[in-house]
Amino acid sequence: MGSAAVRVVIVEDQALLREGIVALLAENGIEVVAQAEDGPGLQRIVDGHRPDLAICDVRLPPTFTDEGIRAALEARRRHPELAVLVLSQYVEPVYTGELLASGESGVGYLLKERVSEVRTFVESVKRVAGGGTALDREVVSALIADRGRSGSDAELGALTARERETLELIAQGRTNAAIAREMVVTLGAVEKHVTNIFAKLDLPAGDDDHRRVLAVLTYLRATGGK
Amino acid sequence: MTRSTPNSGAGSVVQRTVLVPSAVLLTTLVVIWAATGAGYFWPMWAALGLAIPAGLWLAIRWARLQPRGASRRYAMQASISLVLVLTDVLVWAMSGGGYFWPIFPFIGLAGALAVHRAFLRPGQRSLQLRVDELARTRSGVLDVQASELRRIERDLHDGAQARLVALSMQLGRAEERLADQPETAALVRQAREEATAAIRELRDLARGIAPPVLADRGLVAAVESLASRSTANVEVVGEIDQRLPPVVEIAAYFVVAESLTNVVKHAPGASARVTLSLDGAMLVVEVADNGPGGADPAGGGLTGLKQRVEALDGRLEIHTVANEGTVVWAVLPFE
Numbered sequence: 001m002g003s004a005a006v007r008v009v010i011v012e013d014q015a016l017l018r019e020g021i022v023a024l025l026a027e028n029g030i031e032v033v034a035q036a037e038d039g040p041g042l043q044r045i046v047d048g049h050r051p052d053l054a055i056c057d058v059r060l061p062p063t064f065t066d067e068g069i070r071a072a073l074e075a076r077r078r079h080p081e082l083a084v085l086v087l088s089q090y091v092e093p094v095y096t097g098e099l100l101a102s103g104e105s106g107v108g109y110l111l112k113e114r115v116s117e118v119r120t121f122v123e124s125v126k127r128v129a130g131g132g133t134a135l136d137r138e139v140v141s142a143l144i145a146d147r148g149r150s151g152s153d154a155e156l157g158a159l160t161a162r163e164r165e166t167l168e169l170i171a172q173g174r175t176n177a178a179i180a181r182e183m184v185v186t187l188g189a190v191e192k193h194v195t196n197i198f199a200k201l202d203l204p205a206g207d208d209d210h211r212r213v214l215a216v217l218t219y220l221r222a223t224g225g226k
Numbered sequence: 227m228t229r230s231t232p233n234s235g236a237g238s239v240v241q242r243t244v245l246v247p248s249a250v251l252l253t254t255l256v257v258i259w260a261a262t263g264a265g266y267f268w269p270m271w272a273a274l275g276l277a278i279p280a281g282l283w284l285a286i287r288w289a290r291l292q293p294r295g296a297s298r299r300y301a302m303q304a305s306i307s308l309v310l311v312l313t314d315v316l317v318w319a320m321s322g323g324g325y326f327w328p329i330f331p332f333i334g335l336a337g338a339l340a341v342h343r344a345f346l347r348p349g350q351r352s353l354q355l356r357v358d359e360l361a362r363t364r365s366g367v368l369d370v371q372a373s374e375l376r377r378i379e380r381d382l383h384d385g386a387q388a389r390l391v392a393l394s395m396q397l398g399r400a401e402e403r404l405a406d407q408p409e410t411a412a413l414v415r416q417a418r419e420e421a422t423a424a425i426r427e428l429r430d431l432a433r434g435i436a437p438p439v440l441a442d443r444g445l446v447a448a449v450e451s452l453a454s455r456s457t458a459n460v461e462v463v464g465e466i467d468q469r470l471p472p473v474v475e476i477a478a479y480f481v482v483a484e485s486l487t488n489v490v491k492h493a494p495g496a497s498a499r500v501t502l503s504l505d506g507a508m509l510v511v512e513v514a515d516n517g518p519g520g521a522d523p524a525g526g527g528l529t530g531l532k533q534r535v536e537a538l539d540g541r542l543e544i545h546t547v548a549n550e551g552t553v554v555w556a557v558l559p560f561e
Contacts, residue, residue, distance in 0.1 A: 014384070016392040024399055058438075059383065065442040089387050090429055092439050093454040094447055112391045113425045116398035116418050 006129045009034045009049055011042040011056040011068065012087070021055070021115060028122040038062060039071035046075045046082060053106065053129040058088040058095065069095045076102045085128045087112045091138045100133075108134035158200045166193040248276050270320055274313070281309040290506070294539075296346055296354050303342055307335040361539065365473075365561075368537060372436075372473040379435045387428050394421035436476050445475045449482050449500055456486045458515075459497035466502055470509060474560045477534050478502070478511050481542070484527050485513035485554040493517020496551070507559055514553045521546040521554075531556075 008025060010032055012018035022032045034045035038061040046054055054075060060067040072084045083106030086099060096109045106128040114136065115121050124134035159167065166179060180190045255269040285305035292301040314328035346354065397418035404411035432438075440448035446464030453460035469475075482500055489498045496517035503510050521528070523544040531554075535542040540558035 014388045014392070017388065017395065020392055020395045020399075024395065027399070027402075064380070065438075089383055089391070089425075090433065090438055092437075092451060094439055094443065094451045097454075113394050113422050115391070116394035116422065118398045118402050121398075 006030050006053065006126060007033050007049070007051045008053045008055060008125070008129070009036070009042075009045045009051045011036045011038070011045075011054065011060065011071070013037045013057065013060055017112070017115075024115065024118060025122070025125065028118070030122070030125060039067040042068075042071040042075055043078075046079060050079070051082070053083040053085060053125065055085045055087060055125070057112075058086060058090075058092070066095065069098065073098060073102050076105070081105050083107065083128050083131065085110065085125060085134065087115070091136060096135065104131075106131045106133065110134060110136045111138060159197060163193050163197050163200070166190060167197050244280075252276070274316060274320065277316075278309070278313055281312065282306065285309045293358070295357070296350075300339075300342055300346070304339055307339060311335060365538070368473045369471065372471075372476055375435045375476075376441060376472065379432045379438075382428055382432050383438075387425060387432070390421050390425045390428070394418050394425065397421060436472075436479070440475055440479055441472070444469050445478055446502060448475075448479050449502060452479075452483055452486060453500065456490060456498075458486065458489045458493075460486060460489075461497070461499045462502075463499065464502045466504055466509075468504075470560050474509055474538060474558050477538055477540070478509055478556070478558055480534060481511050481531055481554065481556045482513055484531050488521065488527065488552075488554075489513075489515045489517060492521065493552070505557075507561065509558045509560060511556045511558070512553060514551060516551040519546045519548045519550055519552055521552045528554075 008030055010018055010021060012021070012035075018035060018037075022035065025032055033049045033051055036042055036045050042054060042056055042060075045051075054072065056068045056072055058066055058068040060071070068086065068088075072086060076082055076084060080103050084099065084102075085106075085108035086095070087110055088095075089112050091109075091111065099107050099109055108124055108128040110121070110124060114124070128134050162183075165183060176187055176190045176194065180187045183190070252269065252273055255272050259265075259267065259269050285308065286302065289298060289302040289305045292298040311328065311332050314331050318324075318326065318328050397414055401411050401414045401418060404414060437448055437451065439451050444466070446462070446466055449464065450462050453462045470478075486498060486500075489496055493515050496515045498513060498515040501510075501512040501514075521544055523529075523532075523546075528542075528544060532542045535556050535558060538558055540556060542554070542556040544552065544554050546552040
């Protein structure tokens with residue numbers, strides 16, 4: 001995330017929440033350049049303002065179903081560089097999967113109440129705007145159970161056998177020390193494998209736990225149905 | 227994984243196994259007839275022979291579209307009688323006409339129908355009317371209930387849940403500004419955590435009513451969502467390309483949800499396959515696992531499911547074989 005100010009648009013039909021988020025972001029140096037209340041409004045302000053990031057609710061007028069997801073996917077189709085952060089009152093793996101599959105730019109899916117953890121929320125907003133990923137811990141646990149999907153094996157194909165083995169152990173929740181014991185190698189060797197895995201899978205920067213979880217996600221999504 | 231070819235399988239099977247061979251056979255016979263001097267057109271008798279089972283098949287299919295019970299039995303007899311009478315008339319015409327003997331089987335079959343109808347005595351007929359009315363009003367009540375529950379879910383989402391989210395956000399902002407007063411900040415944090423817990427409880431409650439994805443995207447998407455949440459390895463085969471009445475979708479959803487919960491609970495490590503398909507005006511749901519079997523059909527969860535399905539005039543069966551697995555099979559009629 002560069003030093004240039006992050007420009008954000010918000011689409012949320014609940015005025016109280018929308019204005020609260022605008023104020024909260026302003027207090028933390030993030031400029032909200034436009035607001036809207038429904039799916040068509042999202043297209044309009046994204047086309048008009050070319051923001052770095054669109055924050056949107058899932059359930060929006062006029063349909064009050066998954067309007068927000070459909071609008072976000074459409075906006076990303078038209079502006080592939082647009083980062084999207086979806087806020088929802090419920091976790092839905094189907095929608096998360098669609099968002100993650102919708103492009104290379106930043107993606108987030110957070111439960112709405114995470115806005116109350118102000119600092120973490122602001123970090124998530126900046127990370128997604130900068131091209132990173134922010135998935136709610138409940139989204140992650142729902143996706144970890146996701147073994148029924150099939151996906152491309154291209155990313156995993158780039159891993160060596162040892163790196164693949166390391167990734168499997170990470171997926172099982174092992175620590176580096178435990179992986180070193182299991183594979184009968186030094187701790188330094190494991191750390192080198194981990195670094196290589198993250199580079200080859202092109203995972204966004206973040207703290208170590210976050211990177212590990214994303215590695216797990218990619219692994220599970222790509223090897224699902226095995 | 228998701229195929230959208232409802233019933234086209236049955237149609238192509240009929241085409242492959244019946245229509246095509248029949249057409250080939252008849253064409254062959256006509257060629258033989260032409261080659262042998264094109265005299266008396268005897269291949270028509272072969273055509274009649276093939277037309278009779280086809281007519282009966284159509285008659286039975288039509289009758290099965292009628293509401294179950296007495297009226298369907300009556301429709302079945304009437305449509306089969308009609309096919310038999312038409313057959314007799316054709317035979318009469320093809321054999322050169324003359325004395326109209328088909329009148330006798332016609333009188334016989336019509337008499338049998340009249341007897342059948344008479345057996346639906348006034349009492350029985352009013353009973354039948356009452357049953358029809360009860361079935362109609364019950365399904366009306368269930369529809370109302372389904373839409374009421376959906377309304378409650380929306381009200382929670384837009385009302386209490388939304389207010390609690392706004393509340394917790396304001397508390398979060400207050401907490402940020404109290405960085406220099408740690409004791410007050412701790413109180414505010416506690417309040418924020420309570421609000422978050424309340425949001426979580428409301429969310430679980432709303433999800434128990436009906437998951438939003440079911441209303442938004444329909445049964446197949448909701449079941450795929452369930453499958454992806456399950457820790458078991460679940461394959462979903464959905465052959466439905468239309469939306470069904472909400473009350474049917476919800477019942478089918480909970481059949482799958484409860485069955486997958488049972489797979490995880492009683493058959494750890496097993497994989498499961500969920501099949502959703504339409505058979506005429508019936509939704510067929512099947513959840514099969516390769517676990518250790520031994521499911522207890524009288525268990526609380528399964529009994530609840532059975533009641534839920536039977537309230538919609540559906541049927542639910544559980545087949546369980548030790549060391550081979552369990553199949554939960556439900557069929558739900560919809561209009």
